[in-house]
Amino acid sequence: MKLLVGWAAIVLALAAVSSADAKGCLKGAAVGGAAGHFAGHHGILGAAAGCIIGRHEANKRARMQADQPYGRRDLRDGEQRL
Secondary structure, eight states: OHHHHHHHHHHHHHHHSOGGGOTTHHHHHHHHHHHHHHTTSOHHHHHHHHHHHHHHHHHHHHHHHHHSTTOOOOOOTTOOOO
16 A cells, blocks of 8 residues: 555656656655655655655745846945945
């Protein structure tokens, strides 16, 4: 039964993420898989959840960067923002 749930989680995670959307998924899957393994041998479920969360965070970060019209620029001493 655990194997079936694990495979179902993998299939759902792969169906939700296209090949171009792997930016946050790989890092999240690695962290989630390790955390899930140490939290009761649920590495596959942790990897699936980590992939979903990592992708969400990458999308959020990309959305925030797109909202800034000129990008982030640190001001030098005495320089004022126009």
